[in-house]
């Protein structure tokens with residue numbers, strides 16, 4: 377077991393879904409955890425996510441683009457887990473400049489400060505399989521062409537490249553984990569447009585029927601969040617020489633159709649109905665069809681593999697929301713709310729101190 381005892385670590389996006397699960401695990405492992413997260417409107421940050429460790433961690437309530445203001449925390453960190461970001465593909469199409477600022481400009485500014493204040497620091501960045509676009513073949517490996525179908529994929533790819541380019545030039549020591557769809561406790565059920573797993577879970581936990589777009593045959597390989605956290609922890613402290621492109625696909629244990637996923641949730645949620653419906657026109661252009669991950673590069677180098685079947689992970693997830701739903705949704709009106717102004721001619725506003 378890799379030791380994190382007493383290690384100072386920084387987690388960007390630490391109030392969000394994956395970041396908070398990572399923060400909790402790192403506290404359990406004895407690390408000294410600092411998170412950076414201003415709980416950006418429309419993203420999945422939620423102070424309740426951090427309830428188990430709130431008195432143990434340091435929370436910097438700032439945007440990562442304002443990294444010069446927390447330079448000392450960057451200097452002190454032995455490891456940086458960089459999970460700050462917007463995950464919604466639909467938000468990225470509705471508000472592309474907001475997505476650019478959150479997923480790309482913020483990252484550029486943050487990484488410049490990291491390179492200056494803590495040269496050569498190990499950073500594990502949460503990349504996404506969305507950069508690939510529609511698969512030419514399955515399971516998809518890292519050699520697949522990059523053809524994103526939405527702004528989120530383009531912007532996350534630019535940030536991916538910032539990490540690897542600054543590592544090639546010796547300024548950082550970054551590794552990028554391209555995640556498939558992750559699910560588990562602390563997902564932002566309160567926010568719409570966070571992907572089908574979040575929508576299915578919201579409907580299941582509130583006892584509503586599930587609707588699947590199209591014929592339901594599209595494949596996905598959902599990854600339980602504890603397994604994603606394992607991957608971050610293994611990559612962060614590994615002494616193994618990274619692949620040249622410093623990028624690894626991270627996928628789930630099983631390929632399941634959307635219909636199978638919905639039916640499993642509906643059954644475990646109390647035999648709820650599942651129906652098929654026509655694909656909405658605004659989703660067709662950003663739908664990638666079937667996807668499954670070839671994680672063998674990461675698995676073979678790091679010995680990582682997902683430990684949770686979909687049913688196991690789902691049982692843990694449903695148990696969490698049965699006890700904690702009120703932290704996410706109003707039980708009397710369990711509608712998701714975006715938190716974004718209706719007509720987002722507005723930008724995501726970055727606070728910024730020049731480096």
Ligand SMILES: NC(=O)c1ccc[n+]([C@@H]2O[C@H](COP(=O)([O-])OP(=O)(O)OC[C@H]3O[C@@H](n4cnc5c(N)ncnc54)[C@H](O)[C@@H]3O)[C@@H](O)[C@H]2O)c1
Pocket residue numbers: 388389390391392393394395412413414415416417419420421422438439440441458459460461462463478482502503504505532554555556557558559564
């Ligand atoms: N959830 C998934 O299935 C999935 C899949 C692929 C990749 N990822 C990547 O993993 C990361 C974490 O995803 P998540 O599901 O936990 O999302 P999330 O929305 O739950 O959490 C993201 C957190 O980042 C914070 N944040 C956003 N912009 C920030 C900024 N500029 N400065 C500081 N904090 C900022 C938000 O406030 C939020 O708390 C993201 O980068 C996402 O692209 C997630």
